Amino acid sequence: xxxxxxxxxxxxFTYHKPKTIEETLxxxxxxxxxxxxxGGGVGLIAxxxxxxxxxxHVIDVKxxxxxxxxxxxxxxxxxxxxxxxxxxxxEKYDLNGYSVLREAIxxxxxxxxxxxxxxxxxxxxxxxxxxxxxxxxxxDAEVEIAGPEGERSAPVSSFIRGPVDIDLAPNEMVTxxxxxxxxxxxxxxxxxxxxxxxxxxxxxxxxxGGGKRREARVVYGSVNSTPIRSSEVEDILDQxxxxxxxxxxxxxxxxxxxxxxxxxxxxAYRKHLLRVITMKVLGRMIEA
Amino acid sequence: xxxxxxxxxxxxxxxQIKDNELLLDFLRDRVEIRSVKAACWRGECGLCTxxxxxxxxxxxxxxxxxxxxxxxxxxxxxTPEGGLAPIQKAFVEHGAAQCGFCTPAWxxxxxxxxxxxxxxxxxxxxxxxxxxxxxxxxYNQIREAVAEVSGARHVSRAKEKFAxx
Numbered sequence: 037x038x039x040x041x042x043x044x045x046x047x048x049f050t051y052h053k054p055k056t057i058e059e060t061l062x063x064x065x066x067x068x069x070x071x072x073x074x075g076g077g078v079g080l081i082a083x084x085x086x087x088x089x090x091x092x093h094v095i096d097v098k099x100x101x102x103x104x105x106x107x108x109x110x111x112x113x114x115x116x117x118x119x120x121x122x123x124x125x126x127e128k129y130d131l132n133g134y135s136v137l138r139e140a141i142x143x144x145x146x147x148x149x150x151x152x153x154x155x156x157x158x159x160x161x162x163x164x165x166x167x168x169x170x171x172x173x174x175x176d177a178e179v180e181i182a183g184p185e186g187e188r189s190a191p192v193s194s195f196i197r198g199p200v201d202i203d204l205a206p207n208e209m210v211t212x213x214x215x216x217x218x219x220x221x222x223x224x225x226x227x228x229x230x231x232x233x234x235x236x237x238x239x240x241x242x243x244x245g246g247g248k249r250r251e252a253r254v255v256y257g258s259v260n261s262t263p264i265r266s267s268e269v270e271d272i273l274d275q276x277x278x279x280x281x282x283x284x285x286x287x288x289x290x291x292x293x294x295x296x297x298x299x300x301x302x303x304a305y306r307k308h309l310l311r312v313i314t315m316k317v318l319g320r321m322i323e324a
Numbered sequence: 325x326x327x328x329x330x331x332x333x334x335x336x337x338x339x340q341i342k343d344n345e346l347l348l349d350f351l352r353d354r355v356e357i358r359s360v361k362a363a364c365w366r367g368e369c370g371l372c373t374x375x376x377x378x379x380x381x382x383x384x385x386x387x388x389x390x391x392x393x394x395x396x397x398x399x400x401x402x403t404p405e406g407g408l409a410p411i412q413k414a415f416v417e418h419g420a421a422q423c424g425f426c427t428p429a430w431x432x433x434x435x436x437x438x439x440x441x442x443x444x445x446x447x448x449x450x451x452x453x454x455x456x457x458x459x460x461x462x463y464n465q466i467r468e469a470v471a472e473v474s475g476a477r478h479v480s481r482a483k484e485k486f487a488x489x
Contacts, residue, residue, distance in 0.1 A: 044365045051343035051389050081346075081385050082366050094343070096390065146455030149367060151379050152386075233368060 046081065047090040057102050057182055060095060060209055065184060067093040068206035074098075075119055076152030078145075079161040103211060113217040115180075118156035118210045122168075123147065125155070134215055136223035136240045140171035143225075145233060156210045162196045162262070165234045165300075169196055170257035171225055173265065174240035177215045183208035199261040218244045222324070226317035227258070228309045234258070236301045237309035239289075239317050243273060250274050254285075254314075259295040259306045268292045269314070282318035286311045328392040332357065333401035341388050347381075348372045350388035351398065359399045359428040370456035373429040374398050380436055382455065399428035402435055411435050414469035422460035429456055434470050443474045 054060040064071060072091035074080050075098065083089040097103055103119035106129050114134070116125060122141045125131065131138040144150055144158075144167050158168045159179060172192045179195045181188050184207055192213075195203050204210065227238035235258040242253045252273035257263045269292070272285045295306035329338045332355055339354045351360045351374065361371035365384050372383040375397040402409055408416070411434050421427040430453065437444055437452040444452065449470055458466070 044362070045349075046344040046346070048342070049344055051387065077387065077390075078367055078385050081387070085365060094387075096387075098390075145367075146370070147452060148370065148373065148380050148382050148455040149385075152381060 043085055043087075046084045047087065047092075049092050049094045052093060052095045053099055054095060054097065055099055055101070057100060057209070057211060060097060060100060061182060061184065061207070063093070063095050064207045064209060067095075071095055071206070073160070073209055075154040075157040076121060076149075078149050078153050079157055079163070083161075097209070109217075111217060114215050116155055116213045116215070118212055119154060122150040122153050122155065126150070133217055133221065134175055134223065136174050136225045136242055137168065137171045137215070139225035140167040140227075140238075140240065143167065143227060155213050159192065159195060159213065160202055160204065160210060162198070162200050162202050164199050164261050165236075165258040167225070167227060167235055167238050167257060170238055170240040170255040170263040171223075172213065172215070173255045173263055174223060174242040174253040175215050176253070177213055179210055180212045180214055181208050182211045187211070189214070193263075193265070196262050220244065220246070222321060224317050224321050224324075226313040226320070228313055230301075232300075234300055237295075237306050237313055239310070239313045241273075241317055241321065243277065243321070250276070254289075256289070256293050256310065259293060259310065261296065264293060266293050273318075277318065277322060279319075279322065282315060282322065285318060286314040289314045326389070328389055330388075330391050330393075331395045333397055343387070343389055345388040347374070347376070347383040347386040347388045347391050347396070350391070351383060351396070354388075357398050357400065361425060361429065363425075364457075367455075368457070369426075370433070371426050371429045373432050373456065375401075375432060375436065380433060397432075399431050402432065409435060410473045411438060411469065414472040415466070418465045418469040418472065420462050420465040420469040422458075422462050426456065426458045426460075430458065430466055434466065434473075438470065438473055443476065444470065 052063050071093035072080055074094050074096045097119050103117040105117045106120055107115040126141055158166045177192045178189045190203055197203055221242055221244045223242035225240050227235045229235050237259050238257040240255045244251050252270045254269040255263050255265050268288050269285045272281055290307045290311040293310055295303040297303045325340045327340055329336055337355050351357045363369050363371045367382045367385045370382055373380055374383045376391055377394050415421055433453050
């Protein structure tokens with residue numbers, strides 16, 4: 037019997053299913069602190085079972101049509117509605133200019149989870165081992181937010197303030213994630229899971245421009261409490277991408293990037309993984 | 325409490341539920357379909373897999389109220405009257421069910437894969453079923469069962485062994 041025992045049931049709440057952003061903001065205004073927004077629910081439902089969150093109101097945004105849209109404006113970029121699932125994004129939209137994101141999504145959890153999970157949900161969870169935030173930071177993505185005072189946007193890198201801590205007031209909601217398009221950008225993603233569902237280390241790389249104007253972004257995920265950019269590794273790749281610079285970058289990554297010791301892996305093991313995945317991702321970019 | 329109505333395997337089921345009930349609870353406790361297993365409760369093992377609308381989902385991560393007015397299929401819904409679907413027969417022949425606890429979920433997932441892609445490669449099978457765990461470890465037999473249905477020329481050691489017994 038599944039009723040009654042802790043960890044398998046959910047706390048009591050009232051379920052809401054608004055149809056518009058306005059209606060959602062109205063519900064947030066009314067219930068703010070007591071409410072949680074739900075996209076796919078894969079994170080929220082798990083959190084509620086563990087009683088890490090016990091909202092008395094759950095606001096399901098799946099039926100908000102404005103949040104289900106993806107707008108691709110060639111030359112400008114792509115705007116992904118907060119309720120678009122990862123599978124929809126992979127199957128229906130051309131993410132060719134954003135391969136780091138496509139690769140990260142393709143390896144998240146499993147197809148059943150990806151059919152429910154959303155990018156905005158990934159960001160709002162701000163769990164250290166989720167793979168899309170590093171990819172989004174490497175692409176200079178921005179989060180668009182609606183609130184009672186109107187709209188604002190924030191770079192993903194500052195939106196995620198800490199583990200399970202985001203720059204979002206209780207009366208605000210994420211409406212979309214915007215990825216700027218950059219001509220000639222190459223990008224790739226790599227991770228190591230050790231066979232479990234959780235990444236022990238991940239890396240997202242994007243390189244734009246050439247020659248002196250070359251600019252690299254290298255973001256490591258799952259090794260610390262938030263995704264971290266490594267300026268040391270970026271400096272090496274700004275000089276050029278070659279087997280020699282890749283080796284140097286991998287070495288520097290394992291020396292300079294701060295890693296956490298936790299139940300999933302030791303810091304020393306994570307540092308070793310950083311070397312391996314940096315080599316792997318750059319090797320693939322050199323071959324391409 | 326609120327009343328919801330879910331079409332389960334072609335039958336409309338109306339039940340009073342609480343907003344915080346899972347689709348898994350609805351199916352097992354309210355409708356008493358016990359082929360949907362409750363095991364990890366956190367979306368890792370996939371044994372609560374059902375088809376919601378046109379996609380497979382893990383019903384321990386779906387609220388019952390979300391499925392209101394929708395169609396749900398469990399393994400009973402893909403089993404032909406008085407017989408077995410080809411993939412079910414292949415599971416039996418290849419010994420792909422050991423304790424059988426995960427079998428309904430695997431049947432749903434492999435059946436879904438085969439109807440979308442009649443000749444899946446090993447990699448495609450692994451990817452499509454990466455959300456499922458078989459605690460007995462019958463992955464190889466499951467692969468052989470899928471290969472049999474997809475018509476792949478595959479030397480099946482399990483099937484030969486079964487024939488000798």
